Amino acid sequence: MNVEQISIFIENKSGRLAEITKVLGDTGVNIRALSLADTSDFGILRLIVNDRETAKKVLKEKGFTVNKTEVVAVEVPDHPGGLSRILQVLDRQQINVEYMYAFVERCGENAVIIFRFDETAKAVTILAENGINVLEGERLYAM
Numbered sequence: 001m002n003v004e005q006i007s008i009f010i011e012n013k014s015g016r017l018a019e020i021t022k023v024l025g026d027t028g029v030n031i032r033a034l035s036l037a038d039t040s041d042f043g044i045l046r047l048i049v050n051d052r053e054t055a056k057k058v059l060k061e062k063g064f065t066v067n068k069t070e071v072v073a074v075e076v077p078d079h080p081g082g083l084s085r086i087l088q089v090l091d092r093q094q095i096n097v098e099y100m101y102a103f104v105e106r107c108g109e110n111a112v113i114i115f116r117f118d119e120t121a122k123a124v125t126i127l128a129e130n131g132i133n134v135l136e137g138e139r140l141y142a143m
Contacts, residue, residue: 002072003114003140004052004068004069004070005047005068005070005114006046006049006059006066006067006068007046007047007066007067007069008065008066009043009044010042010045010064011043012040012043016043017036017043019062020045020059023058024055024058024059027054027055027058028051029050029051029054029058030049030051031047032103032141033047033048033101033103033112034047034048035101048114048141052141069116071116072114072116072117072120072123072124072134073112073113073114073134073140074086074115074127074135075111075133076111076113082110083113089132090117090123090126093122093126095117095118095126096117096118097116099116100114100115100116102114103143110133112135112140
């Protein structure tokens with residue numbers, strides 16, 4: 001059920017983000033979702049891509065520090081209150097959302113949001129018990 005995300009640590013300076021996207025594009029890696037968080041000195045670029053192994057390999061070859069993280073892709077009803085309902089389900093069970101970001105495509109009538117939880121397995125179980133669809137990684141990479 002989990003999705004593999006790659007995280008790239010980058011210096012907060014002009015051109016670094018462009019370099020990463022060029023390296024990935026030149027090797028045929030398609031970015032499906034992304035999040036960029038920064039401080040004054042560095043940033044963390046989190047990516048869901050169609051080819052994780054190639055992405056990690058080529059970025060490491062270019063000198064970037066790359067890690068993988070397990071995240072969860074959740075279908076969220078695309079209407080007012082859709083995300084709120086899911087967050088309330090998690091809150092009742094004291095599941096902490098460490099971060100989240102949106103996916104670039106819809107899944108039917110739903111949006112897709114990527115979550116990082118403090119207790120991933122418990123969160124996935126709670127979501128399923130409450131009728132909330134968690135997407136398989138392979139399905140997400142192919143979207």
